[in-house]
Amino acid sequence: xxxxxxxxxxxxxxxxxxxRRNTLVELLNAIEGVYTPKPSGAFYxxxxxxxxxADKFAQWLLEDFSLDGKTLMLAPASGFYxxxxxxxxxxxxxxxxxxxxxxxxxxxxxxxxAQYKGLQYDRQKPVA
Numbered sequence: 001x002x003x004x005x006x007x008x009x010x011x012x013x014x015x016x017x018x019x020r021r022n023t024l025v026e027l028l029n030a031i032e033g034v035y036t037p038k039p040s041g042a043f044y045x046x047x048x049x050x051x052x053x054a055d056k057f058a059q060w061l062l063e064d065f066s067l068d069g070k071t072l073m074l075a076p077a078s079g080f081y082x083x084x085x086x087x088x089x090x091x092x093x094x095x096x097x098x099x100x101x102x103x104x105x106x107x108x109x110x111x112x113x114a115q116y117k118g119l120q121y122d123r124q125k126p127v128a
């Protein structure tokens with residue numbers, strides 16, 4: 001079926017994924033402490049987050065965080081590396097959702113990181 005599909009269809013799909021990728025990368029890089037290089041051949045990006053352990057952060061998101069009744073499911077990137085310590089502060093985010101949903105996801109991530117950072121800081125305070 002792909003061989004019979006007009007090139008214009010694929011051109012539209014590629015353009016849509018380019019928009020989604022560019023939007024996601026731009027929005028993620030606008031969050032303080034987050035760095036996301038622009039992928040050139042995938043439908044996901046890997047974001048460096050200002051957290052010490054992306055596995056714990058992802059679990060916290062699912063169990064303890066919500067913004068207006070919504071949260072995120074992130075894939076910690078450590079499982080995509082062959083060495084145990086690589087990717088420890090990184091997450092993999094697919095941009096298969098519509099642009100509006102990606103914008104909402106980044107809004108939730110921004111709020112979650114702000115709250116999580118505060119929790120980490122509180123845990124480090126000495127008890128008087």
